[in-house]
Amino acid sequence: MSNLPSEPEFEQAYKELASTLEASTLFDSNPEYKKALAVAAVPERLIQFRVVWENDKGELQLNRGYRVQFNSALGPYKGGLRFHPSVNLSILKFLGFEQIFKNALTGLNMGGGKGGADFDPKGKSDNEIRRFCQAFMTELSKHIGADTDVPAGDIGVGGREVAFMFGQYKKLTKLWGGILTGKGGTWGGSLIRPEATGYGTVYYLEHMISYASGGAESFKGKRVAISGSGNVAQFAALKVIELGGTVLSLSDSKGAIIATTDEGIDAKHVSTIADIKLQHKALADVAETSDFKSKVKYVAGARPWLEVGSVDIAIPGATQNEVSKEEAEGLIKAGCKFIAEGSNMGSTQEAIEVFEASRKEKKGECIWYAPGKAANAGGVAVSGLEMAQNSSRVKWTSEEVDEKLKDIMKNCFENGLETAKKYVAPAEGEFPSLVAGSNIAGFVKVAEAMKDHGDWW
Missing domain, CATH: 3.40.50.720 (NAD(P)-binding Rossmann-like Domain)
Structure with a gap:
C-alpha cells in the first residue's frame, strides 16, 4: 500500500492486523481473503473540511475537520470524534480501521468510522467550545444520519461537546434523531455509556x-x-x-x-x-x-x-x-x-x-x-445500545444495559478465544493468542458481509 509510509499510525494498525492474518492458517484455507483485506484497507470515503469560528476576542480561528467513513458492511459508520491538536488523517484512519473490526466483535449492526479536528479544547471558554462545535457540525451534518453515520465522543469530546453538536444538528435539519451517541441522559443518552x-x-x-x-x-x-x-x-x-x-x-x-x-x-x-x-x-x-x-x-x-x-x-x-x-x-x-x-x-x-x-x-x-479492538469494545457496544434505544424510543435501566454489556464482553472474549484455537493452534499448555483470534474473527465477519454485497469477489 503505497500511501502507508506517510501515515505511520495507520500503517501500524494495518500491519498489526495483516501480520496476524498472514501468520494464521486463514489465508491457506481462504486465499481469496487477501483480496478482501486489500479492499477493506481503503476507506469508502474521506471527508475533510475547514472549520472557521471566532474566539472570545472576536478573532477569526481556523481548524481542519475530518470524517473517515471507513466501512459500512455491517451497518452505519460508527466511531468517535476526537478534538486534539495531534489529529490528522493518519491517526483517524488508524482509529477508523480499528473501529471496523472492534464493532464487528460486538455482534451489533455497526460499521466503522472516525472523525474529529485539530482543535484543542484545553484553555478554551465554554462559549468558544460552543462556537467551534456549532461550526464543526454545520459541515459534518451534511454527511451523517441515524442510518448513515453515527459519531460519538472521544478524546476532547465529552457530554458538553456532544450536546452542542446535537443542538446544532437539530437547528440545521429540524430532525431529532440518534445521530450522535454519548448524549445526555434526559435527551436520548444511554445509562452506563460514560462507564x-x-x-x-x-x-x-x-x-x-x-x-x-x-x-x-x-x-x-x-x-x-x-x-x-x-x-x-x-x-x-x-x-x-x-x-x-x-x-x-x-x-x-x-x-x-x-x-x-x-x-x-x-x-x-x-x-x-x-x-x-x-x-x-x-x-x-x-x-x-x-x-x-x-x-x-x-x-x-x-x-x-x-x-x-x-x-x-x-x-x-x-x-x-x-x-x-x-x-x-x-x-x-x-x-x-x-x-x-x-x-x-x-x-x-x-x-x-x-x-x-x-x-x-x-x-x-x-x-x-x-488488544484494544476486543478489550475496549464496551464503549462502542453501549453506543450501539444507545442507537437501539433511540430507534425504538425506549430507555433501558442501568441494570439492563450493564447486563447486555457483560454479555457482549463475554462474547468478545469467547469469539476471539475460539477463533484463535481454530486458526492459530496453540502449543500444549499455551494460552491462545487473543490478538490473532480477535483480528481474524472481526475480519472474517466484515469480509463475508462485503462479499455478499459485491464489494469483492
Whole structure:
C-alpha cells in the first residue's frame, strides 16, 4: 500500500492486523481473503473540511475537520470524534480501521468510522467550545444520519461537546434523531455509556483471569496498574476497586500518580480526579494536596509501567502507543500476568511482540495480552445500545444495559478465544493468542458481509 509510509499510525494498525492474518492458517484455507483485506484497507470515503469560528476576542480561528467513513458492511459508520491538536488523517484512519473490526466483535449492526479536528479544547471558554462545535457540525451534518453515520465522543469530546453538536444538528435539519451517541441522559443518552469502556475492559479481563486460572481466581487481591485519568481509566479503576483489586496508578500527559500504600488509589481519589479533569486541570494540581500526598507520589514526565513495582494486571487507558518494548519487558519482570488495552492500540508493535513471545515461551506463567479492538469494545457496544434505544424510543435501566454489556464482553472474549484455537493452534499448555483470534474473527465477519454485497469477489 503505497500511501502507508506517510501515515505511520495507520500503517501500524494495518500491519498489526495483516501480520496476524498472514501468520494464521486463514489465508491457506481462504486465499481469496487477501483480496478482501486489500479492499477493506481503503476507506469508502474521506471527508475533510475547514472549520472557521471566532474566539472570545472576536478573532477569526481556523481548524481542519475530518470524517473517515471507513466501512459500512455491517451497518452505519460508527466511531468517535476526537478534538486534539495531534489529529490528522493518519491517526483517524488508524482509529477508523480499528473501529471496523472492534464493532464487528460486538455482534451489533455497526460499521466503522472516525472523525474529529485539530482543535484543542484545553484553555478554551465554554462559549468558544460552543462556537467551534456549532461550526464543526454545520459541515459534518451534511454527511451523517441515524442510518448513515453515527459519531460519538472521544478524546476532547465529552457530554458538553456532544450536546452542542446535537443542538446544532437539530437547528440545521429540524430532525431529532440518534445521530450522535454519548448524549445526555434526559435527551436520548444511554445509562452506563460514560462507564462502558472502562467497565467493559474490566469485564473482559475477568474472563481472561477466570480462563487462565480454571475459574479459581478473580480481581480480588490483584494489583492493577492503570494509565490515563479520563473516563476509561476512571471507571476501570472504580470497577477494579469494586471487585476487590488494588489500583496502583493513574496518569496524564504530564506524569503519573503511584500508590505508596497497600490500600492503593481509592474511590475518593478517583472522584477528585474526575472533578479536576472537568476543569481541564492536570494530576499535578492535586498530587500535593493532603488527601493525596499521604497515599501517592507524583512522578513528573513518567508513565506508570516502570514505576509501580510488583503488578498483576496492566490496563493502558490513555492513548495510542503508550506501552513501549522496554515497558513491556519491565511489566513482565514486575510479575504482570494480564494486560488488556482500554485505549486504542495502546501498545507499540514491538511491545505486542514482547507480550506474544512471553505467551509462547513461558506458557502457563506467561503474560496474556488482549488488544484494544476486543478489550475496549464496551464503549462502542453501549453506543450501539444507545442507537437501539433511540430507534425504538425506549430507555433501558442501568441494570439492563450493564447486563447486555457483560454479555457482549463475554462474547468478545469467547469469539476471539475460539477463533484463535481454530486458526492459530496453540502449543500444549499455551494460552491462545487473543490478538490473532480477535483480528481474524472481526475480519472474517466484515469480509463475508462485503462479499455478499459485491464489494469483492
